[in-house]
Amino acid sequence: MKTVTILLPLLAIAAPAAAAPFQNLDALEARLINALGAGVGEPGGLASPIDRRLKLATCPQPVTIEPPALGAVALRCPAIGWRIRVPIQRLQGAAPAGRPVAYAAAPRPEKVDPVVRRGDPVDLIAETGGFSVSVTATAQEDGAPGARIRVKTERDGRPQGQILFAEVVDAGRVRLPGFN
Known part of the structure; x- marks a missing residue:
């Protein structure tokens, strides 16, 4: 009988822990270190480890790592809706306060000449599975292959549509984007 009375409270404590899985913060931190190319405390890397007190719901899809902005990297789970910002270290020799600061980021591809210029008419295509839809649009900025640019759709031959x-x-x- 003593065994049962001891085990019941232990089971009661363990049950909620098993029912509420949380995001693996060690795995998130490892992904960030890999993405930034620098470790915790190193220039261009995380300023400090991710706060282990965070209890984030497990994301059912891969967590999105947003590019560094304003001294931090953002981690997002679009499926659930949580988002955290993790501070990063300034690179050595970075600009003083009040000036733009460079952070370690994914290597940038070499500069390619734009094939679309602002004001050019373009075919805006959305294709998936067995169908394809295209409309005429106007480029709102220059862009090389692979670049994301703003385009304005046309409505009845007039550029009064929406910007995408x-x-x-x-x-x-x-x-x-989002269509193959």
Whole structure:
């Protein structure tokens, strides 16, 4: 009988812990270190480890790492809706306060000449599965292949539609992201 009375409270404590899984913060931190290319406390890396007191719901899809901005990297789970910002260290020799600061980020591809220029008419394409839809739009900025630019759709031949972000495919062709 003593065994049962001791085990029941232990089971009661363990049950909520098993029912409420949390995001693995060690794995998130490892992904951040890999993405930034610098460790915790190193220039361009995390300023400090992710706060272990955080109890984030487990994200059912891969957590999104947003580029560094304003001295921090943002981690997002779009499926659930949580978002945290993790401070990063300034690079050595970075600009003093009040000036733009460079952070370690993914290497940038070499500069490619734009194939779409601001004001150019472009075909805005959305294709998936067995169908494709395209409309005429006007480029709102220059873009090289693979770049995301703003385009304005046309309505009855007049550029009064809405502004969308599209990926430059080739000269005169852009594709809506999220469609293959």
